Amino acid sequence: MRKLMYLVLVLALVLGLGGQAFAQTYVVGTSADFPPFEYIEDGEFVGFDMDLMRAIADEMDFEIEFRDISFDSLIPGLRTGTIDIVIAAMTITEERKQAVSFSDPYYVANQSVIVKEGLDRDLTVLFGDNRIGAQTGTTGDLWVTERLYDQGILTGQVVRYETFDLAIEDLVNENVEALVLDRPVAERFVEDRPLILVGEIITHEEYGIAVDRGNEELLQKLNEGLQRVIDSGRMGELIDKYFR
Ligand code: GLN
DSSP states (O other): OHHHHHHHHHHHHHHHHHHHHTOOEEEEEEOSEETTTEEEETTEEESHHHHHHHHHHHHHTOEEEEEEOOHHHHHHHHHHTSOSEEOSSOBOOHHHHTTEEEOSOOEEEEEEEEEETTSOOOGGGGSBSOEEEEETTSHHHHHIIIIIITTTSBOSEEEEESSHHHHHHHHHTTSSSEEEEEHHHHHHHHHTSSEEEEEEEEEEEEEOOEEETTOHHHHHHHHHHHHHHHHTTHHHHHHHHHHO
């Protein structure tokens, strides 16, 4: 009898803790150099995407752990399984869809061009013998490469950077003549640096959260969570917090 009670007690403990201890943990990859979407402040992951991901995890009862990885390593990370989810202001593109599956879109943005202030530069910096910087593998990189460089419109160089911190530093130091990047992020970078935004490229890019291709179960959770975050008004609060 005692043995049986003991067994029942142990079972109850295991089952009771189960809910807590066995809550699924997903590793979320991001590239934390992209304010206001993802950046690091006082050693913490902060930004719109980070809060959005936390809100979705909250709604759907799973745990998350963020990993900071260079942008062009995020999709390979999903493929090899070192990360489960990517949230990185990542544009949904046909090419990326060959490798990964995207959630419903959660944000729309255009590309933009920024230059150093006070040098009398404008959008024509993109034509001719100039050095134009972009982050490796981003839609900005692809736009500059395919629409300008490959067409012979930009005859100088496309300079590719692993992280935006380095790109911004090079622009400030005049090692490149311009950078092409997502407009909401460009706006943030020019706020407190000697840089200005001289043009917008209407690309109408939709950002999505990515999982390895065919991981329908996880995708379903993300989409349901995203919808709940929108319906509860939390999405609106996050937009106010980071974009107003
Ligand atoms: N939206 C762009 C892309 O998907 C840039 C993303 C980024 O640099 N984090 O390529």
